[in-house]
Amino acid sequence: MDFGKLQDISNVDFTLPPDNPLTTKTLDFSPKVSKPALYFGPPIWANKDWIGKIYPTNIKEKDFLPYFTQQFNTIELNVTHYQIPTPETIQRWKDAAVDGFKFCPKFPQVISHDRQLLGCEFLTNQFCQAVLGLEDHLGMTFLQLSPMFEPKKLKILENYLKSLPPNFPVSVEFRHPDWFKDEKVWTKTCEMLVEMKVGTVISDVSGRRDVVHSTLTTPNLTLRFVGNELHTTDYFRINDWCNRLVKWLDEGLESAYIFVHCGENMFAPELTKYWINRLNSMTNLAIKEPKIIQQVVQGSLF
Numbered sequence: 001m002d003f004g005k006l007q008d009i010s011n012v013d014f015t016l017p018p019d020n021p022l023t024t025k026t027l028d029f030s031p032k033v034s035k036p037a038l039y040f041g042p043p044i045w046a047n048k049d050w051i052g053k054i055y056p057t058n059i060k061e062k063d064f065l066p067y068f069t070q071q072f073n074t075i076e077l078n079v080t081h082y083q084i085p086t087p088e089t090i091q092r093w094k095d096a097a098v099d100g101f102k103f104c105p106k107f108p109q110v111i112s113h114d115r116q117l118l119g120c121e122f123l124t125n126q127f128c129q130a131v132l133g134l135e136d137h138l139g140m141t142f143l144q145l146s147p148m149f150e151p152k153k154l155k156i157l158e159n160y161l162k163s164l165p166p167n168f169p170v171s172v173e174f175r176h177p178d179w180f181k182d183e184k185v186w187t188k189t190c191e192m193l194v195e196m197k198v199g200t201v202i203s204d205v206s207g208r209r210d211v212v213h214s215t216l217t218t219p220n221l222t223l224r225f226v227g228n229e230l231h232t233t234d235y236f237r238i239n240d241w242c243n244r245l246v247k248w249l250d251e252g253l254e255s256a257y258i259f260v261h262c263g264e265n266m267f268a269p270e271l272t273k274y275w276i277n278r279l280n281s282m283t284n285l286a287i288k289e290p291k292i293i294q295q296v297v298q299g300s301l302f
Contacts (some may be wrong), residue, residue, distance in 0.1 A: 001043070001261045003175065004205030012206050014233055016107055016240050020215040022190050022249075030252030036289055037255040039074035039139060039144035040276055042268035053172045053293055058155070065093070069101040071290040072272065074139055076224070076259035080105040081144070084126050090133040102139030104222075104257055105131045113146040116153070117160040128165050140257050142201050144173040146235060151178050151185045157277050161196055170221040171199030173211075180210040184289050193217035204237065216243075221248070221256040227271050229263045240277045249283065 010203070045068035054071050068075065085093075093103060108127055110290040111120045121141065131138055146156070157172070164170060172193065180186055193200060199218040202212040202239055205226040225241070245256065260275060262268040269290055276289045 001205070004203070004211070006207040009206045009228055009233065012233075013209065014206075014237050014240075015084065015213060018245060020213065021264070022187070023216040024251070026194065026216045027219055027253060028249040029206050030254060033253050033254050036249055036285070037267065038279070038285060039104075039255070039257045040287065041068075041072035041074040041076070041259060042272055043076040043078055043259050043261055044265060045075060047265055049264075050269060050302055054269050054290055065096040066074065066098075069097040071269070072257075073100060073288065074102045074104055074257055076142075077103050077105040077191065080127070080131070081107070081109050084108055085130050086122070086141070087130070087133060090130060094134060094137055095165075101136055101137060102242035102257070103131075103134055104139040104259070105134075105141050107141065112144055112149075112276065116146060116149055117156050120233060121163065124160075124163065124284070127181050128168060132168075133164070138169065140171055140255075142171045142173055142222055144201070147175040149174075150176045150269070151189070154189060158192055158196075161198055167197075171201045171218075171220070173201035173203065173224075175208075177208075177210060180213060186212075186213070186215070187224055190215055190217050193227050197289045200285060204241070216248070216253075217248050218289055219252055219254040220260070221245075221253060223256065223258045225258060226273075227260065227262040227267075230267050230270060234262075238271075238275055238278060242275070242282055245279060246282050295299045 026132045045064045046061065051057060055064065055067050059067065108123065111117065111123050111127070130143060178185070179189060192202070194217045197218055197219050199222055200213070200215055202222060203224045206210065206228060226302060258275065260268050260272040262271045269292055273290050273292060276287045279285065280287055280289070
């Protein structure tokens with residue numbers, strides 16, 4: 001993920017901001033589920049760097065997805081950002097996934113970026129009907145707004161969200177910096193999302209600390225965490241997030257979808273495993289951890 005990526009992170013303050021007061025209010029009204037649902041996964045499955053790490057050495061590319069769903073329980077489905085899947089593709093994904101696995105599709109960029117949510121009724125209906133075909137394998141969808149989509153277009157966003165099917169699971173990712181510069185603007189926006197039962201996407205990325213806004217408008221977290229190739233700060237940041245997650249779980253968080261990016265994603269499995277291991281050590285959730293195959297170093301036998 002290139003958004004907010006920095007070459008030099010030495011001067012970045014990675015401290016998590018305090019909870020937005022709206023987050024506390026949102027969780028206070030949550031019905032408090034007995035077993036929250038937490039999902040973790042890298043953003044891709046077709047990565048040849050993972051052969052011999054989380055995939056067998058003799059794997060064929062067509063089998064990447066089935067093995068991925070055995071290692072992780074969700075994926076940020078970026079492919080839908082570029083093309084609306086056909087019914088045949090949806091069925092193939094469903095057939096490949098183990099029980100409990102959740103796909104989290106991104107809205108097509110032709111809707112969110114090219115048309116800026118205007119004049120795209122047919123495309124929206126096509127996308128929604130396609131991903132609803134995932135049935136029990138559908139997790140949270142997310143609408144990533146264009147970096148050019150600014151607060152003066154709030155009414156456009158509201159009208160668009162109202163056009164979606166009833167109870168359609170969606171969270172919105174805001175990228176234009178003006179959403180966060182004026183507290184009144186952000187409050188008004190989030191109050192609208194609360195009323196519509198629409199979530200927010202929180203992005204933890206080095207170069208844009210404003211998008212780590214710590215605002216929940218539903219008792220469901222969607223978090224995009226962007227690491228820096230297993231830099232020491234990656235682990236400190238995850239530790240802080242796990243502390244925050246435990247707090248939110250105690251207060252009524254019902255679910256969390258956490259997508260773990262890591263540069264070119266060679267080390268995304270390791271970072272995802274650390275997330276899960278850390279959270280398991282702090283809770284009784286017993287989230288399944290990915291199995292990373294120990295790499296054999298040539299000449300290490302002697």
